[in-house]
Amino acid sequence: MPIECKDVSFTYAPATAYEIHALKNINLRIEDHEFIGIIGHTGSGKSTLIQHFNALIQPTSGTILYNGEDIWGQNYNRRTLRSEVGLAFQYPEHQLFENDVLSDVCFGPMNQGLTREEAEPEARKALLQVGFKEKNFLKSPFELSGGQKKRAAIAGVLAMNPKILILDEPTAGLDPRGRDNILDQIAELQSVRGITIILVSHSMEDIAKYTRRLIVMNQGEVVYDDAPHEVFSHYEELEKMGLAAPQVTYLMNGLKKRGLPVDLKADTVAEASKSILKALREVDSPLLKEGGSHV
Amino acid sequence: MFKDITLGQYYPGDSVLHRLDPRTKLIGTLAFIISVFIFHTFPGYAVATVFLAAVIWLSRIPPRLIFKGLKAIMLLLIITVMFNIFLTPGEIVWSWRFLKVSREGLSLSGRMAIRLTYLVTGSSIMTLTTTPNQLTNAMESLLRPLNRINVPVHEIAMMMSIALRFIPILMEETDKIMKAQTARGADFESGGIIKKVRNMIPLLVPLFISAFRRANDLAMAMEARCYHGGGGRTQMKPLRYAMIDYAAFVILTVYLAIGAVFRIVGI
Numbered sequence: 285m286p287i288e289c290k291d292v293s294f295t296y297a298p299a300t301a302y303e304i305h306a307l308k309n310i311n312l313r314i315e316d317h318e319f320i321g322i323i324g325h326t327g328s329g330k331s332t333l334i335q336h337f338n339a340l341i342q343p344t345s346g347t348i349l350y351n352g353e354d355i356w357g358q359n360y361n362r363r364t365l366r367s368e369v370g371l372a373f374q375y376p377e378h379q380l381f382e383n384d385v386l387s388d389v390c391f392g393p394m395n396q397g398l399t400r401e402e403a404e405p406e407a408r409k410a411l412l413q414v415g416f417k418e419k420n421f422l423k424s425p426f427e428l429s430g431g432q433k434k435r436a437a438i439a440g441v442l443a444m445n446p447k448i449l450i451l452d453e454p455t456a457g458l459d460p461r462g463r464d465n466i467l468d469q470i471a472e473l474q475s476v477r478g479i480t481i482i483l484v485s486h487s488m489e490d491i492a493k494y495t496r497r498l499i500v501m502n503q504g505e506v507v508y509d510d511a512p513h514e515v516f517s518h519y520e521e522l523e524k525m526g527l528a529a530p531q532v533t534y535l536m537n538g539l540k541k542r543g544l545p546v547d548l549k550a551d552t553v554a555e556a557s558k559s560i561l562k563a564l565r566e567v568d569s570p571l572l573k574e575g576g577s578h579v
Numbered sequence: 580m581f582k583d584i585t586l587g588q589y590y591p592g593d594s595v596l597h598r599l600d601p602r603t604k605l606i607g608t609l610a611f612i613i614s615v616f617i618f619h620t621f622p623g624y625a626v627a628t629v630f631l632a633a634v635i636w637l638s639r640i641p642p643r644l645i646f647k648g649l650k651a652i653m654l655l656l657i658i659t660v661m662f663n664i665f666l667t668p669g670e671i672v673w674s675w676r677f678l679k680v681s682r683e684g685l686s687l688s689g690r691m692a693i694r695l696t697y698l699v700t701g702s703s704i705m706t707l708t709t710t711p712n713q714l715t716n717a718m719e720s721l722l723r724p725l726n727r728i729n730v731p732v733h734e735i736a737m738m739m740s741i742a743l744r745f746i747p748i749l750m751e752e753t754d755k756i757m758k759a760q761t762a763r764g765a766d767f768e769s770g771g772i773i774k775k776v777r778n779m780i781p782l783l784v785p786l787f788i789s790a791f792r793r794a795n796d797l798a799m800a801m802e803a804r805c806y807h808g809g810g811g812r813t814q815m816k817p818l819r820y821a822m823i824d825y826a827a828f829v830i831l832t833v834y835l836a837i838g839a840v841f842r843i844v845g846i
Contacts, residue, residue: 335758340761340762363764363766366761366762370762371762373759373762377788377789377792378755378756378785378789379756379760379763379781379785380785381781381784381785391760391763391764391781392763392764395764395765395766426788444764
């Protein structure tokens with residue numbers, strides 16, 4: 285079920301002193317089973333953009349098509365759309381409200397018309413899939429740690445069985461281990477459930493590691509929409525927008541400048557180490573001759 | 580990022596009115612309100628109209644925005660005018676079955692309408708040109724004499740500014756929570772009254788929790804910076820009357836004097 289944006293523009297508080305053009309003529313097409321990253325500086329319009337995908341915001345002009353149908357058409361059922369395009373917001377505090385985690389996760393499926401008995405297996409499945417421990421199922425959501433809250437919130441959206449899952453900064457405020465953990469589980473979800481994932485993130489490392497397509501937003505416009513390593517090759521332009529490429533990109537570019545024939549496409553630590561070793565062998569580096577213990 | 584809500588309704592600008600000391604504006608608005616009641620004849624209202632028009636022109640605010648405030652009192656205005664037209668006894672000029680319109684009723688309702696409209700327009704100009712914080716500052720400063728009779732003026736002003744500061748924050752929060760729950764299929768619109776109230780729970784619980792948490796954080800931050808109420812506290816930007824304020828006071832005095840003369844002479 286592809287999502288398509290055609291000339292989408294959005295203006296906050298039009299015709300007042302506080303007018304802001306949050307989106308300007310966005311054209312995008314999101315295909316099935318994609319794993320897409322969206323990055324952009326604060327205020328670049330990325331949050332506004334993702335809220336258009338499930339009709340939480342109506343564009344000021346332009347159309348959004350889901351599966352070829354205009355989601356702001358007269359008889360379009362936007363509640364059904366919202367259960368197919370799930371959006372998990374950045375702050376779990378904005379959605380957790382029930383007495384226990386399990387009931388909270390049941391909220392979504394029950395809004396889809398399931399009874400509590402039918403909703404519970406969905407909720408359990410979703411919670412386990414995001415790595416939420418069963419022993420905490422009946423705890424109050426307000427007693428949980430930040431990472432657990434986040435998982436509960438993502439499960440709350442996942443339990444509705446969306447075909448597209450949009451995650452707004454799912455790793456903000458988490459420690460490094462919790463972050464890798466949650467992203468690994470999301471990546472696994474994508475392959476197990478075969479759903480589309482749209483990941484909004486500030487971390488270039490996360491984007492490089494998990495996504496296959498990267499959309500860069502700046503001042504309400506899509507600046508780049510390409511494979512992550514292609515986008516990162518414009519790291520100087522990214523810096524002008526207040527963004528940066530992954531650390532590895534800087535390392536590889538530095539090595540290349542000093543004459544080592546490394547592959548600039550490498551944007552994760554694993555790829556980089558492979559490419560550096562290969563390049564060292566090509567130039568017959570003395571580093572390798574000393575038993576290779578340095579590398 | 581979210582700018583859909585404008586609090587109070589402050590309209591940013593740099594007009595003469597924006598630059599006036601907030602105390603001057605507060606006193607000026609008060610004076611204008613009093614004048615609207617002093618004037619009771621149509622030549623008097625003409626003077627008030629000229630004054631109001633001049634102030635609107637000086638404020639450089641689109642008149643459309645100023646009159647938006649009138650929409651809210653439209654119903655009140657219509658009811659007041661109706662009551663005055665039909666229920667004032669006097670010389671009957673028109674009647675139909677039980678409805679009677681008297682000359683006195685017409686003139687009284689006309690005056691009522693003018694007074695209400697001017698009252699709201701006058702105070703909107705103040706809120707449009709003054710930020711809520713400036714306003715509470717002015718109030719604190721003007722009410723300071725009450726300190727002597729043990730009214731905690733500073734604390735009341737602080738509570739007001741915190742409350743005002745929190746309104747946009749909580750509005751924004753409400754919007755975000757509503758979106759998060761709508762994304763999970765919540766429905767805040769359909770259903771009868773009981774269902775609607777029940778549907779508010781997923782909105783209200785996170786909102787209250789967040790409000791309490793924010794209040795707690797703020798109290799902690801204030802405590803950490805040794806806040807201990809108003810005693811001996813100075814301000815970073817103390818309010819000071821400038822030349823334009825004195826000019827404004829002269830104009831106001833002249834304006835009120837005209838009102839008093841009109842009243843005494845009986846024009």
